[in-house]
Amino acid sequence: MEKLFIGSDKSGFQLKEAVKSYLLENNYEVEDIGTLDEEKALPFFEVAEKGAKLIQNKTYERGILICGTGMGMSIVANKHEGVYGAACESVYAAEKCRAINDANVLCMGGWIIAPIMGVEMARVFLNTGFTQNLEDWRAKNLEKARVIVKDIEKRSFHK
16 A cells, blocks of 8 residues: 655644544555644644655655645645645545646645545545546646646756
8 A cells, every 4th residue: 555644733633633544544554744742733834844855755655734724735845846735625626636737745724624525535636646537638638748847847946
């Protein structure tokens, strides 16, 4: 089964715990990168940076980050080359961030998403591949787009 990380700040702690429980029950190997104790919460930017570096150094291919809205985690994660964090608020978005954008970090908001929905979003995110269930013409266009996006990323990070 896949190995991944999960992390949150105080605002995402309860949702993180629910998603982590589901993942462990379903035999995922999960590293909790914090917050480990709601009373000693880590700031979103610290957790997101830690997760992003785990992808950059190839410790993990994917992860889940949770803050109040999912947006702060996404912004910080995306400051790192090779990290594609998507702030999602629905199961549909969690599926499409993988199928269309090949996101490698699902970002969710503990103020927005109920645990049952967060679990389903994580399940869909982890079980959807790039271009999965898309028409051939769309898949081919997205393959080309991914190359162009990586070129844009390279130019941005290596000026």
